[in-house]
Amino acid sequence: MILSSLHSRPQRDSRPVCTSAPVRAGGASDAFLPDLPPERWVYGEIEPSPKNPSQSRTKDLQTLWTNRLWAGFCCSGQLRLHLVFALELEVPMECNPGVLTVGVSFGAFKLISRALDHLPAPESALRNSWKWRNICTSLVHSVVTGIWAVLCFYLHPRMAEDLIDTHSPSSHSLVAVSVGYFIHDFTDMLWNQKFQNSWELLFHHAVVITCFGISVSLCSYIGFAVVALLVEINSIFLHLRQVLLMANMGKTTCFRLNSIINLGTYVIFRISTLAWMTRWLVLNRDNIPLVTYSIGSVGMAIMTLMNIVLFYRLLRSDFLKSSREGKKEK
Template sequence: MESSGLLVTCCSFAAFRGMHWGLQLLLPSGPADRDNWKWRNICVSLVHSLLTGAGALLGLALHPHMVADPIHGHPPWALVLVAVSVGYFLADGTDMLWNQTLDQAWELLCHHLMVVSCLSTAILSGHYVGFSVVSLLLELNSACLHIRKLLLLSHQAPSLAFSMASWASLATLAPFRLLPLGWMSLWLIQQHHRVPTALVVLGGIGLLTVGVMSIILGVRILISDVLRSRPCPSTSGPKETRGTRICCDGEPVNRDTPTLSIKN
């Protein structure tokens, strides 16, 4: 179990690094052009989110015993799915270190380090695989966030596609991010006597951090994409200038420059 999980992790790392290099041939970027690198990085992240998020949802639907017994109950392919995700986070961390300074990337690197630490426990021990698969449901919401970010980089805000991506990000926030985080937190509290103390502390810190970040993320998208973009009634007042619109609360919003930059 341990050797096969490590092998899949290494293959996954190589595959996602290969995607980065392949996209670099299609979208080369110079030192002053960071958008192309962001495009490549987010496209690879989108592939990972769609693959692991859909795999986790389908797997939990076909094998609900992974929820009933998240420590021991899992089919063999579930470990492969977790290992693929670990390989991606290692590849993405490498890509960030290669293309960004430590000051620019330290927050996401800390996030990746925590995720790899938690998921690697399942790979090395062969336990907690079901618990790890539940955590991969968050990638379904992340896929919507990646699409939204790609539209921002394409200067497609505002547009129908961007509005749909924003609403999809908000609609999937509760069922595929907050609900799994809540279930994992409750399970960890109830079953703390069955889990080593070090894992309880590591998992608790990770769940709390991601939960707070998720709520802040949802609020920021709601304010930026929904509340500030609502149509204003036609009343007498200051005239709009090109690229700027005055919202109902009187706050000018620049529509040429996206206000929120998110990579989850």
């Protein structure tokens, strides 16, 4: 019956058409037999069920989760079969540019890393040229993504109200660019550094790549990922600290000033941001599918623990240790 009803629809051209609208469905009967004009039906625009216009987002997600509506798109001469696959999220059917952006980002950071080999570096940094190159590449990423994340919320303030579904193309590209960078940095460390010296960062990158990768591929939770990228504002000073240390400037006024700014931005853009993200996850747990909520919760727990340990190391190295040395000199 479904095939005959679909086949009897007025036909346009025979080219496969990719829908440009997200798929939502209130029930199986509404999804498989949408009461829409043929020109809209061809492009796969299925509207929410009019039966419950005041239906809450929670109920809507539960409906989409339980009613897995599947179908496909086949074109063969005169035959057209329109099918839809809707999971627990609103999945756009158009081609996702995120994969291409990730690949371009990976190649761009690889080129930046290679280009740094041809730029002048302090003599003290030449003893470990790979580390100098790696830190400088990370500094470039932090500057670009930290500023970009702030601009995303400034230019698209509605994203702050809905971190799940609302986002701009620029925000989606930002998260994809970061995935490309983290893949580059992961492979770079794996190839050039001993595992026992880099396992913490490798583990961190694996968690970030997984969480951001899911967000980019589903075109969802982009706003939440952009909030996470606000920590890159602190990473600017964190990487600058390592640059100054490798340049033998650890006892200069510049290093001391950077240490104070680094600690302040660490509290604001790392610890406070991670605490806010954890609170948001807990408050919105009814609106998030169980699998996504579980991945997000585990990722947040790991990130929080790692950042607390790093904060203690910075405090001990830049402040507690220097104050003890000052007392010994007196």
